[in-house]
Amino acid sequence: MTKKYQDLRSARWFAPDDLRSFGHRSRAMQMGLGPEDWDGKPVIAVINTWSEAQPCHMHFRDRAEFVKKGILQAGGMPMELPAHSLSEQFLKPTSMLYRNMVAMEVEELLRAHPVDGAVLMGGCDKSTPALVMGAVSMGIPFIYLPAGPMLRGNYAGRTLGSGSDAFKFWDERRAGTIGKEEWQGIEGGIARSYGHCMTMGTASTMTAIAEGFGLCLPGASSIPAPDVNHQRMSAACGRRIVDMVWEDLTPDRIITPASTRNATVVAMATGCSTNAIIHLIAMARRAGVDWGLDDLDRIGHEVPVLANIRPSGKEYLMEDFFYAGGLRALMNELGDKLDLSCLTVTGKPLGEGLAGAKNHNPDVIRPLSNPVYHEGSLAVLRGNLAPDGAVIKPAACDPKFHRHAGPAIVADSYAEMKKIIDDPDYPMTPDHVLVLRNAGPHGGPGMPEWGMIPMPKALLKDGHRDMVRLSDARMSGTSFGACVLHVAPESFVGGPLALIENGDIIELDVAARALNVRVGDDELARRRAAWTPPAPRYERGYGWMFLKHIEQADKGCDFDFLRHEFGGPTPEPEI
Ligand code: FES
Ligand code: MG
Helix, strand or coil, rough: CCCCCHHHHHHHHHHCHHHHHHHHHHHHHHHCCCCCHHHHCCCEEEEEEECCCCHHHCCHHHHHHHHHHHHCCCEEEEEEECCCCCCCCCCCCHHHHHHHHHHHHHHHHHCCCCCCCEEHHHCCCCHHHHHHHHHHCCCCCCEEEEECCCCCEEECCCCECCHHHHHHHHHHHHHHCCHHHHHHHHHCCCCCCCCCCCCHHHHHHHEEHHHHHCCCCCCCHHHCCCCHHHHHHHHHHHHHHHHHHHHHHCHHCCCCCHHHHHHHHHHHCCCCCCHHHHHHHHHHHCCCCCCCCCHHEEEEEEECEEECCCCCCCCCCCHHHCCCCCCHHHHHHHHCCCCCCEEECCCHHHHHHCCCCCCCCCECCCCCCCCECCCCCCCCEEECCEEEEECCCCHCCHHCCEEEEEEEEECCCCHCCCCCCCCCCCCCCCCCEEEEEEECCCCCCCCCCCCCCCCHHHHCCCCCCCCCCECCCCCCCCCCCCEECCCCCCHHCCCHHHHHCCCEEEEEEEECCCCEEEEEEEEHHHHHHHHHCCCCCCCHHHHHHHHHHHHCCHHHCEHHHHHCCCCCCCCCCCC
């Protein structure tokens, strides 16, 4: 134990014999608490992202009670603090617009309240990075408690995966191969319990990354939300955080270059969502770890995909992954690709948390000798179209597109693109490249998940199910296809994507990590001189602030002023 009660932040609120502390104590008593609740005890924030707009976190009201039970068992005082729930499914224009807002909310919730440590409850896509980024910037000890994946989807005896199957069957519906009744059956069966998406989409990827960083108790990210082990894990988080406060186990000791590498290795081995790139960079940079696209691409070359989970894997879902041994078993398979000496929230090295983990199904969790995909799931492309990088998920697209050249069909907005893809007579071939611009951080705004442009009706009718699509947007982690994403700089701020014209030949070469447009420098310069920047999407409020400070995808889309190295340290509140 390195901390004494008088060293705790909360003691500054509750201990002094003065008028301010009289106020704090009397108002705590107004809530039915007494000195036996706070005297000599750490106060633990339970940051709860429950809301009635957040189906993935519907169980968090119940789970918060288990977290609080654990805190009380270990001699702490719980203080539940609600935070924005970042609902992936309901927020418009995109939850990504609000990730940094929630990161700010979490940082300031922790700073302003009398708390010594925190359990962060999240799971739906952006909630993981938002919570972690905010808590890392605040710097007090915390544990991340993932919501856990929902159960497998089911319709008429057929297993359904979040996102992936919605996209797949929507293409079939548009092709006329399934009818309304079947579509409605899928609607009622694809999300049949609380918990986050159970494919290896952004949510499952991000919670695995959090565990890879060492920010979760071992195994926490794989437990399905409705499994009663999740209740016990919640209480265990409550118990452990109290000790972390006494041990002063702050996040800067956990998020290091080595643990960031581990988190990246885990991401690649899960066949991770493309969104993970942006969030990983943002989370690492909040901790002062300089991490970028080249680090991700390098590790992507070295680490195969081991999790046979959709959409990169063919068969399985997160429930199967849990039964097969979960992330601990996967990390065991990775062997010396991980640095097992990294400190985790347990206070012990990562390797200790993996001891005894067994792989119960080597088809779900593949050994290194039999991977799902030989290289990592993501590749970073550069070239005259993406000087600051673009991203593709080669494992999730038809390999024939890994090397491709074809003429561009350009749309300046999603609405314009929709007209093109819904026109059964639009003149195009499967070699064409759909180009969507103005869908980046400024252009979307908020970099929406428009990157997996639905297959055009003009090609669907001939049986085609994949083609090259190119944009400065993101795509859902449950998406698939030959989609080149995150082109930086984005078109809205004058990136080269803004200069493409219909018919320009786009060249993609995944092995060479290249993305180019076959147009000469002189011609590009001529087009640039004729280009005028569009008006900003917001002129007031949060959106205005977002546009003033948002960074490009290759830097993690954080706000510039929230960077680790921006300005001096934020002072602790005094009186
Ligand atoms: Fe919440 Fe997919 S909608 S994780
Ligand atoms: Mg998603």
